[in-house]
Amino acid sequence: MKESHSLGISPTLSAIYNSTKSAGLGRGICAPGTRTSQIEQLLEWARNPEAGKAYWINGMAGTGKTSIAYSLCTELNKASNPNNTPKLGASFFCSRRILECRQVKHIIPTISHQLAQCSQPFQYALDKVLESDPDASTRALKIQFEKLIVQPLLEARESLPANFIVVVDALDECENEDHISEILDLILSPAYTLPIKFIVSSRPEPEIYERMMALVDKQPLALLVLHDLDAKVVKADIEAYMKGELEHIPLTDTQWARIIERCGVLFIYASTVCHSVKHGHETNTLNEALAALSMTADSASIPMGPGGDDAIDDMYTTILTAAFKRAEKSSRMQDLLETIISALEPITIHILATLLDLENTHQVEELLKPLRSVLNLKEATGIVTALHVSFSDFIFTASRSGKFYCTPRIRHAALAESCLCLIDAVEPKFNICGLSSSNQSDDEIEGLDRRVSQAISPSLIYACRYWSAHLCLGEHRERLVGLVSNFFSYRLLVWMEVLNLTKQMRFGASIVRDAENWCNERDVPEDMAKIAHDAWQFVSAYAMNPVCQSTSHIYVSMLPFWPRSRPIAVAYMPRTSGMLEPKGTAVTRRQQSLLATWKIFGYLVYSIGLSVDGTRIAASTTYAIALLDTSTGEEILHINNPQKKDIHDIAISPDGARMVFGGVGGGYLLDVSTGITTPLCAGRIPQVASVAFSPDGSSVAIGSPDSKVYLCSSDRGNLIIGPLKGHTGGVTSVAFSPDGRFIASGSRDKSIRIWDPKSGRVVGNPLEGHTDTVRSVSYYPDGSHLVSGSNDETIRVWDLKTGQSIMEPLKGHSDWVSCTAVSPNGSLIASASGDNSIRLYNAETGQIVLVLPEGGANGNRSLVFSPDSLRLFSSSWDGKIHVWNLQDIDPPYDSCPTDHSDIRCVRYSPDGLRVVSCSDNGTICVWDVQTGEIVLGPLKGHDQNIHISAVDYSPAGTYIASSSWDLTLRLWSAQDGKDIHGPIKGHTEHVNCVRFSPDSLLIVSGSFDQTVRIWDVTSGQQVIEPLRGHSDAIWSVSFSPDGSLVLSGSRDCTIRVWDMRTGQTVIGPLEGHGNAIISIELSPDGSQILSGSWDGTIRTWDPLTGQTISLMGEDREGVQALAGMQSAAFSPDARHISGELILTLEGHKWMVDTAQFSPDGSHVVSCSGDGIRFWDLTSFETYWKGNSTTDASEGALETPMIDTNTAPKSWTMNKNGWVVDQRQQRLLWVPCDLQTWFQPFPNDFVISRQNSLEVKFDQVNIGEKWTNCFRAS
Template sequence: MSLLFLRDSLARSKARWKRWVNVGSKSRTTLASAVGQGIWPGVGSLLKQLELSAELFAPLRPAISGLSRLAEICEGLSRESDEYIELRGKIDGVLQDLTEYIKGPTGSMMTGSVKLICLDIESEVNTLEQKQSRDTGRRVLDAIEGFEGVVDCCRRVHSHLERLKLNLNLQVLKAINEQMLEIKLAKMVPSASAVYNSAESDIIKRGLCTPGTRKTQIDLLLEWARTPAAGKTCWMNGMAGTGKTTIAYTVCSKLDKACQLGASFFCSRTIPDCRQVKSIVPSIAYQLARFSVPFRCALAKVLELDPDAHTRSLNIQYQKLIAEPLAGVESSLPLDFIVVIDALDECDNEDSVSQILDLLLSTTHVTPIRFLISSRPEKEIARKMAGRLDGPDHARLVLHDLDSSMVKADIEIYMRGELKGIPVTEAQWSVIIERCGVLFIYASTTCRYIRQTYEFIPLDEVIGVITSSKPTDKGKNIIDELYMTVLDAAFVKSGLDGTIKERMKNVLETVVCAVQPMTVDAMARLLGLESGNQIERLLMPLRSVLNVAKKTGLVSTLHASFPDFMLSSDRSGSYHCHYRTRHLKMTKACLNSIDANKSNFNICGLASSYDMDSDVEGLEKRVSESISPALVYACRYWSKHLNLAESPSQLIDIIHNFFSSRLLLWMERSGALWVMSYQLILSSDPGPIQEHKAPDELIALAHDASQFVSFYVNHPVSQSTPHIYISMLPLWPRSRPISTAYMERTSGLVRPTGTVIDRRQLALIATWKVSTRQVESISLTADGGRLVAPSENSIEVYNTTTGESVLSLTDELAKRVDYVAVSPDGTTVVFSRCEGIAYVWDMRNGSTVTQLLPDNISDVSCIAFSCDGSRVACGLKNGEVYICGLEQEASSVARLKGHTDWVMSVVFSPDCLHLASGSYETVRVWDVRAGQPVGEPFEGHTSWVRSVSYSDDGSRLASASEDNTIRVWDPQTGQTALGPLAGHSNAAYSVSFSPGGAFIASGSRDSTIRPGDALD
C-alpha cells in the first residue's frame, strides 16, 4: 500500500493531531458544567480529586473535563436509549474507580501511554462536538446516523477509560519490587545510544529536518502513524543520502511530543551497540517498560522467570521480552503507538537483519505494535519486505522515487539556510543545487565544504572546485563525484608536503576502520603523533566528510556512505582504503599501546582482594584517571582488528609478547573497564593465529590463554580483579603454558603443591541454559566453534566461545525437536523429533527446511553426519538404518537391515567407509558402500547400547550401555579389545575417545563422567 493513498484520515485522528500541534481552537478545560456532573456523577467526583493534585495529573484534567461536554451531547439525544443508559453506567463506574486510584501516589504511572489515552479521549469529544456544530441543512445529530455515532463514540470512550484504569491501578505496581526491576531492566543492557535523541545523536550529527523541508514525506508518515487502519508496518526506503535518518528523527520528535512514540532504535555503523541486531529487542523492551506501567509489570514477571532472556536468540528475545508481555496487557495499551527502527541496513550481520525482519513482520507473533522501519533497499531487506508489503497491513515510502522538483526545492531551502551569510550568487546557487540532484547528503557535504574552506580560500574558488569537477560516469553513485572532489582538494590541490599527506591519510583510514569513534587524543597516542591538536589540524581539510564533536573530541564519519566509498576500490580509486592492511596496522598500534603501559599490577590501586569491584568506592573515577582513552580502545578492540587484518603472521612476535607477558595486565584493565565477558573471551580467541600457521608454541599459548580467560569470566572470582593474580594464576594447572609463562615472575603468592594439584584438570567453564525441556542431543562443528542444540520452540546455533546464540530456526517443524546433528563445516543441520521425520536445515539459505527421507520413512531415533559432511545416517525405531546423500533425491537412500530392535546410536568411521550402530545388547559395523554388515553382531552387553564412538584412527570402537559398562571393540573382528569397564552405578549413556585415543570418557545417568585409560 502506498502512503499516497492515506490522505483521507479519520476525523477524530485529525482532531487529536490538531491539539498535538496546537492548531485550531484551544480545547476547553474549564470545570465540568453542572448538567454534566449531574448526569455522570463520576465526572464531578474525579475532577474534584484532580483539583487536589493539579500538577501531578495535568494530562487527565482536559480529558475528564471533556467528558462533561460529552454527557450533555449524549443526554440531549440518547436519554431514553437502553444501550446508552448501559454505557453511561459502565463509564460512570470506571470514573468512580479512577477517582479512588488517583488518591494514591501514582505519579510514576503518568507515562506516555497514559497521556496518549487521554489525548484519545479528548479527540473523541472534539470530533463529536465538531459534528454537532456542523450545519448541513439539518443538525447532524438529529439524524439516525447521528444517534449511532454518539453511541459508537461512547463505546470508544468507555474502551479508552478501561485502558486508563488498567494503567493507573496501583495494585499492579504493588506486585513488583521497583528497585529490583530497575536492576533487571538495566541488566538487559539496552542501548541508550540508539534512542533517536540520545547524547550520541549530537556527536554523529543526527537531527531534525530543516524547517520547511520534507514536509510532504513527514506528513505522510504521520498520517500513517495516526491511522491504525493503514497497516502494522511502514517501510521508508531510499538510496544512500536521501535523508532517511533525518526524516525518521523528525517523525520521532513529533510522535514523542504526541505521546505516540513507544520506542526508537536508530542503527549506526559508527556506534558499536547501535549496529548489533541483538541489541534491538532488549532496547525496545526497555523503552516500552518506560512507556507503559502494565507492560513494565508484565516484563518484570518474565525477567523473574528468565533474567537472562536478553542473551537468547532473536526469536526467544522477541517472544520473551516483547510478545509475551504485550499479550498479557494489550487491553491496557493505546491503539496506535509506534516503534521506529532506522537504518536497519547499517547493522553488522545480514542473517541477523533477516531474522529480525521475520520477527517484526511475523503473522505468528501478533502484537499491537506498529513499526516504522527505514533502510536502504538492500537486496535481502528488499526481498523480505517485498513479500510482506503488498497486503493491506503494510505501507511504504520510497524516497528516491519522489518528484525530483519537490526534493530539489527542499534541498534549496536547506542549503540557503546552512549557507546563510555567505554571498553565493544566484548563478552559483543554480549550478550547486542542480549538482545535488535528489541527494541531501550531497547537499550537506557541499555546505560543510563551503563553510570550512570559505574562511581560507576565496568563495569563487571554493565553488569552482565543486562545479568544475567532471561529471560521474553514468550508472555510478553521484555522491562519489563530490567525495572525489573533497579528497582531491585535500590531497592534491592543497599543496601540502608528502609527509603531512601520509599522516593525513593514516588518520583518515583510522577513522574509517575504527571499531568505534575515538577521541583526537586517543587517536594521536595510537598513531604516535604529538597530540590531539595535531590530529585536528590534519583533519581540517577533511571536515566536510568527517566530524569532530566539540564537547568530546570524538571523530566520526558524517555519513555511512563515506566509509562505503573509501572501502571500494572501484569507487575511490587512488584513495581506496585497503581495510585489511589498515586493520593490521591498527592491531599493531593497539598491542603496542598495551605493551607500552608499564604499570605492572593493580593499576587502579585497589586496597584489598576481599572487596568486590562493585563495592569499591570511586572505582569509575580511578579507572578514568588511570587508563587513558587510547588504552581503553586498545584493550577493547585489538582482537577485533586482528580478526580483520591481512597476514597476522607479520605480528607473530608482538602477539607472542602479549600472551606471554601482558595477558594478565590486559585482563586487569579490561575488567576495570567492565568489558562484557564475551568481549574478553573473543579477545583471547586463538582462531586468527591458527589460521595463519603460527608456531605451535604460540598456538598452544593462545589456546591456553583463551581457556584461562573463559574460565575467569564465567567464575565468581572475576567479581574481584586482584584474584586474577592471587587465585586464578596459582590454581591454574602447572603444566599449562600460562602457568609456565607467568608463575616464575611472581613472588609472595600461595603455591599449592601435591599430587592432586599436579593432576588437576580444568573444571566446568560455563553453564548455558538452552531449553526448559530435557536436552536429548547436541552437536558440534568440526572446528568446535559452533554448537547446535534444540530448545522448546526452535533450534539454536551457539558460538562456543561466547555462549551466544548466533542463528536460530523458528519454523514450526523445529519445535520440540529431540535429535540434532550439524555437518562438520557448520552449514547444515539435520534434525528430528523422537520417533518423527528427519529434516534438513540449510543455514546458508536462511530458514530453508527440506525433508531428508521419503514420506514413508519415520520413527527416527538417532542421527549422524559422515566426516566429510556428504552423507547422513538415521537410526530407526524398527531396527533399520538409512544412509542418505545430501545432494541426492530424498528417494535415493541406502537401507541397512540387521538389528531387530530400536537403533539407539549411529556413527561413521573417520574414513567414512564404515558405520557403527548400537541397539539392544548388540553393536553392528556396516560397509557403507556395499550396504552390508561386516561380520556378525558384536555381543557382550546385556542391555541397550546407548552410544558408539570411533577412535581417531578408526582402529577401535567404544560402546556405552544401560548395563552400566563400557566396552572397546576391534571393529574389524568384533572381538572385545578392552572391558567390560565397570564403575558407573547406573546406565552409561555416552562414550568418546580423546584426541589420539589414549583416553576414553563416559557419561552416565549416575551424574558422573568417568575418564579412563583406553589402551591395553
C-alpha cells in the same frame, strides 16, 4: 515498589534516535521547510489504524533516509494524547560505526526496553516473562521477539495507544544478511497480530528488497522510495536545506546557483558541499573551496538511484585533492584519515592523538581542518567520524578512490602496533586503579567508577578492546610478532585488569583467541604459540566464572591455582610474593584446567551435539532444548518442550541451519532461524532413542526402541526408507559413516549392525562380542573402524572389513558406558560412563591416556570433540556442560583403586601419624595424615566390590583388623600389609563392625547374624562361644577400657554389656533409642556409656542403673529427618561427650559415616562418601564452652565451639566457590574442578576419593596486603 526486570535485557541505549552517540554521528532532524510532504505522508500512515503493520523508507546512499527517520521520531515523540494520536514506542538506529548498533541481536531487547518505559502494563507483562526466563534476551531472534515483544504486547493490548510506532533506521548497516532477513520475517509475519506498527528505513539491498516489496504488493501505500521522488521537489528541499545551512556565508547569486546546481538531487552531496563551504569560510579559503566544487561533475542530471555513486565519487575525489594539495603534512593527514575510517568504533581526537603518537589534540585538530568537508567532529564529545557511510565505502574501494584508497591490511597492522605499544606503556603495570583490598568485589568498592575514569584513558580502553581485531585484519609484520609475544609474557594480567574494570571482560576470551589463531597461522616461535593458547584458557576460566567479580583475584586466586608447568604460571609466578600456596594431590596431579562449566538446565542433560564448525553446541533434556555459543557459553536458542517428555538425543545439521532431536515424544526437525519444528515421519515413530544427520545433511537416521532403524528426509521429515529390521532389541545408537555410505546401529540385543542407506539392507554380519546392551557407536574419521560402548562396562573397536574386534576390550569403567566418541584427528577415543568418569584412550593402542577429574563431572551422559580435537564437551546429570582442554595431556595418575568407591570407616593409628580406611570396593588403604599420600595398600583380600564395613588399629600399632559383608574378618600387618590369617570365618551373615581390645590381644565383631564374637589375635580363632541375646543385626561393638567388658549396639534398638569371662549380659538391654545403635563406647573411667543411633540422637547412660544421663540431638531442628547418627566418640580426656552443642563443622557433601579424635585430641578425623577430612581443633583449645562431640548424617560434624567474641579467623566456601570469612569478605576463589576437595575451617586436610587439597592462609598477601603480592616488570 517492586523493581523492574527490564534493564536485565541489556538494551543498546546508544541506538535510540536521540542518544548521545547518535548526536556524535551528526544525526538530526531535516532542515526547516524540507521533506515536509514525506514526513506528513509517514504521519498520515501512522495515524491510520487500517494502513497496515509496516512501512518501508527505501533510498540509495545519500538520499536522506536517516534525517527523515529522525524527524519522524521527533514528531511522534511530541504526541501528547496516546489514545488518539500516533506515539513513538521505540527506535533503533543501526550504524556500521557503532559496534553494538550493527548487531541485529540487540534490536529486539532495545525495542522491548523502550516499550517498557512507555507503558507500565507492558513493563509488568515483560517482568513476568523475565521472571520465568531471565535470559530471554539471549535467545534466538524468534524467541526474543515472542517473549520480549509479542507476549507483553498482547497482555497489555487494551492499555496501549491505538497507533504505537517503532522506527528502525538503516537496517542495511547491520551485520549478517541472514539475521536481517530473519528480523524482517518476524516483523512482517502474519502470524502475529500486534497493537504496534513498524517503520523501517534502508537501502534497497536484496535481502531487504524482496521481503519489503512483498509487503508493498499487498499494501501499496506502505512505501516511500526517496530516489524515485519528483526531482523538482527534491531539488527544492535541497535548496531550502542549503540556504538554512549557509545562511551566514557571503555567497553571490551566481555562486548560489552554481553550488545548488552541483548538488542536484543527492542530500549527501548537498550536506558535504555545505560542510566544505562552511569550512572554507571559517579558514578563509572559501574561494578555493568553491573553485574545487566547480571542478566536480554536474550532478543535476544524475539520478538518485543506481549511478548516483559516480557523482558522489567525483565530489569526494575533488574535495580530497584540494585538501591534500593544501596540506603541509600530507602523510600525517593520510594516516589520520585512514585511522578514522578504519577504527572499529567511533573514536575521539584524544584517542587519535595517542594512536598516531601525536603530541596533543591540537595537532589532531590542525590535521583535521583540511578534511572537515568529509569528516565530522563533534565539539562536545571530540568524536570524529566520516560525514556519511558512503565516504567509507569510497575510501575502501580502490576503483572508486584511486590514489586515496586505504589499503585495509596496512592500516590495521599499523593500528595493531599502536594498540600493543599503548598497552605495553601503561602505568602502573599492576593494580592500575589502586584497589586497596582483595576482600571486596569490584561492585562493593566505593568510588571505583571515578578511579577507573582517572586511571584508564579512552585510548587504553580502545587499545585493550581492539588490538587483536586489528592484528587479524592487518598484514604480517615481524615487529608484531615481538609485540604480541611481549603482551602475553608481560602485559596479559594488566590488560585483564583494564577489561574487567571497564566491564568488557566478556570480550576477553575472543580477543585472545583471535590472537592465538593469528599465532597459529604464522611462523611464530613455539613457546609463543603455547603461551597464547594458555592465555586463552586462563582468560576464559576467569571470564566464565564468579572470580571475575573481583579484579584483584586475577592475582590472588587465578595465579596460585594455575598449574605450575603451564606457560602463564611460568611467566608470571616468579614475579609474585606471599601468594597462597595450594598443596596436595589435587594440585600436583591436576591434569589440566576445566575451561568452563555452563549450568543450562536444572536437571540432567541427556545429549549434546556440536556444529561442524564447532561454534554451536546443542543440548537436550526433559523439558527443553538449548543452543549455545561454544566460545562464551551464551545461550542463543532455547525452546521449551510442550510435551515435557524426555529428549534422548540431539544433533546439528552440517550447515548449522537445522537440528534434529528425538525422545519419548517422537522425533522432530527444528529450523534454527525460525524455531519452527517439523515431526519426523509425520509423528509415526512414537519413541526415538538416537538421531544422526548424514554428512551431506540431506537425511536423518533414527534409532528406535521398537528395534528398528528409520531414514528420513531432513527437508520435510518424510520417510525415505525403512523401517530397517534385524535387531531383536531396542536400537540405542545410530551413526553415519564419514562418507555417508553406511549407517551403524547399536542395540539392546548386544549387537551392532551396518546398513546400506540406499537399499536398506544389512551389510555383512552383525558385530557381536559385547555381553550387554550396546549404548553407543562412533566411526573413526576415515571410516575404517567403529567404536562401541556397552552396559558391560567395556569399549570395543571393530575392523569394518573383517567384522572383528581389533584389540582387547578397553576397560577401566566400573559402570555402563553411556557414550563414545572418536576425535576428528583420529588419535583419541573418549568414553563417558555411569561411574561419573570420562576416559580417553589412544585410538591405535587402546591405552588409557587421560581420566578427566571427577571434580568437573557429575554423572556423565554425553560427549563430543571439538573439530580441532583440542577440546571435549561433556554433559552431566546435574544440567551442566563441561568444556575440557585436551592439549599437553599428561599420563593418568595410577591412583588408589578406591577412587570410585565410598570410604566407610576411618581410624587413627596409636601415634596419630596415619589413618586406615576401608571402602565399598573391598580395599583398605593406610594414609599419611600430613601428605595425604597412601603409605600402605591398597590391601586386598576381602571379596572384590563387596562392602568392607569397618577397620581398626590395634592399640600397640602392630595390626589392622577389618570386617566385611563377605562374612569374614581379616588381620593385617600394619607394617607391610601382610594378611596374617587369611579369612577369619565364623559369622553366617554380613559382618558389620570390629574393634581391638585395649591390650591388642583380642578382636570383637558384630554381625547381621545377631551375634557378637570374640577372636584371638594370635590364632584367629574364637575364644568363647558367640554372645547371643540381641534380636536383630549388631551394628556396633567396643571393649571397656580394662578389656573385661564388651559393649554392643543393635538394630533392635538396645544396648548390651557383656562379661568377657562368662559371656553373659551384665548390663541391659538398655532401651531408649528409636532406631539402630551404630556407635557405642564406654568412657575411660567406666562411668558412662555413649551411644549414637540412626534416630538422630546421642545418649549417655549410667552403666550401674541403666538410666539415660543425657540426651543430645533431640531438640535440633530437622534432626528427625536425617538419615541418622553414624558415629559418636569420647575425646581422649573424656571431657567432650555431653553438654551444649555450639559448633557444626561443615565440609562433607554426603553422610558422615565415622568420626574419631586423634590420640592427642588435637584433631578429629571423619569420613564420608566424598572422602576423609581432618579437622584441626587446636585453635579452640582454650575456648571450649561445652563438652560435646557428635556427628550428623547430612555432611556435618558437630563439636563444641569457642566463644565467638574471641574466635580466631575462620572461613567457609559458598556455592559460587568463594572462600569467605565470618564477615563474608572474599578471601579466595577456588576453581570449580577443585572445589570438591577444598576444606572449610577448621578442616585441616582432605583426602578424597581421588585427591587431597590444603590451603593455608597464614602469612599470605591477601586482603589489604594483596598489593604486595605481585611485582610488575
